[in-house]
Amino acid sequence: MLARCVHCQKTFDTDRFGIQPCPHCGQNLHLADPSAPPPAPAAAPPPVPPPGAPPYAAYPPGAPGVPWAAAEADAPFAQRTRLGWVRAYIDTWKLACLQPSLFFRSVKITSPGNAVLFGVISMTVASWFQTLYGALMGAATRGMFQEMLKQVPQGDRFQDTWVVQWMAGATAIGTVAQLIAAPFVSVVWIFVWAGVYQLFLLVLGAASRGFEATLTVVGYASGALLIGAAPVPGLANLVAGTWFIFAASIGFREAQRTTSAKAWTATSLPFLAVCLCCCAAGWMMIFGLSSLKVHGG
Numbered sequence: 416m417l418a419r420c421v422h423c424q425k426t427f428d429t430d431r432f433g434i435q436p437c438p439h440c441g442q443n444l445h446l447a448d449p450s451a452p453p454p455a456p457a458a459a460p461p462p463v464p465p466p467g468a469p470p471y472a473a474y475p476p477g478a479p480g481v482p483w484a485a486a487e488a489d490a491p492f493a494q495r496t497r498l499g500w501v502r503a504y505i506d507t508w509k510l511a512c513l514q515p516s517l518f519f520r521s522v523k524i525t526s527p528g529n530a531v532l533f534g535v536i537s538m539t540v541a542s543w544f545q546t547l548y549g550a551l552m553g554a555a556t557r558g559m560f561q562e563m564l565k566q567v568p569q570g571d572r573f574q575d576t577w578v579v580q581w582m583a584g585a586t587a588i589g590t591v592a593q594l595i596a597a598p599f600v601s602v603v604w605i606f607v608w609a610g611v612y613q614l615f616l617l618v619l620g621a622a623s624r625g626f627e628a629t630l631t632v633v634g635y636a637s638g639a640l641l642i643g644a645a646p647v648p649g650l651a652n653l654v655a656g657t658w659f660i661f662a663a664s665i666g667f668r669e670a671q672r673t674t675s676a677k678a679w680t681a682t683s684l685p686f687l688a689v690c691l692c693c694c695a696a697g698w699m700m701i702f703g704l705s706s707l708k709v710h711g712g
Contacts, residue, residue: 418446490522490635493529507533511635515662519669522635524627530634531605537641538601541655544644546593601637608685609633612667615681621673632666660686 419426420437427438432448491510495503510518511533609630616622616629639658645651660682668678 420444487521487523489526490518490529490533492533492635493523493526504533504536507635508537508638508641511666512639512658512662515636515665516669518635519632519666522631522670524624524631524670527627527630527634530631531602532634534605534634534637534640535598535601537638538604539597541641541643542597542601543594544646545648545652546590546597548646548648549593550587550590605633605637606630611685612663612681615684616667616671616673616677619673619677619681621667621671621677621681623673624671628670629667632663632670636662636666638662 416429417426418429420439420442421444422442423437423440425437425439429435429446432446434443434445436443491498491503491506493503498506609626612633613622613626613629622629636659639662640655642655642658643651645654664675664679664682667673667681668675671678
């Protein structure tokens with residue numbers, strides 16, 4: 416078989432294919448076998464995020480050919496020792512609350528403790544602000560009560576009575592108790608609701624990755640409850656609760672690898688059950704009062 420060297424362009428005789436030295440220039444060259452099948456194309460490497468960007472940025476929603484587990488990485492909050500607590504919390508809050516689809520598809524579920532701590536911090540801060548707002552409103556109410564006493568004949572004698580002192584003491588004790596209890600209540604809230612959601616996900620066949628995934632979603636989605644710290648308690652709590660449901664529903668879909676319908680159903684059913692219980696309790700109360708009125712008449 417006659418072959419030509421790609422280096423010196425001289426021809427020579429050989430009886431085999433593959434890598435072999437040129438007898439003229441000594442350079443190694445590769446003689447391909449024309450009857451051999453073509454090599455399989457190499458798989459494209461996964462995308463690499465730019466420097467300083469979170470790993471999730473490399474995998475946009477719906478990226479073709481990217482397996483579920485390929486993009487999983489620690490949340491920024493899990494890297495708080497390196498990033499610092501403030502930056503790690505803010506980065507995680509923005510991802511969990513503003514980009515839940517991307518975040519919960521990519522976040523690791525093997526360390527739910529970080530998610531629980533994140534949720535506890537969010538809920539505790541919101542609870543502290545709400546408690547302080549309540550204390551201020553209580554002080555204002557007490558001041559109005561004292562002003563009303565001044566308008567009553569001989570009302571000044573009641574300014575230092577046990578009623579006014581009890582109002583002040585109860586407000587102070589209640590405020591301190593709520594501030595101390597807030598972190599513990601937050602922990603219980605996260606685990607209880609994670610258990611409730613896990614139950615509904617199991618019933619719907621949408622809990623393929625277990626309780627760790629559910630707890631991770633509830634913990635990080637609880638960051639939305641920080642909105643409750645805004646100085647408009649009623650509206651802030653409504654927005655915070657709605658935002659939490661939105662983030663948790665998307666989180667269950669992505670973290671549990673299920674469908675949108677099952678995720679939204681599992682998130683909505685507990686609240687629907689609570690509403691039905693409240694309606695039933697109200698109906699029973701009205702029915703009971705009507706019965707008493709009938710028998711009394």
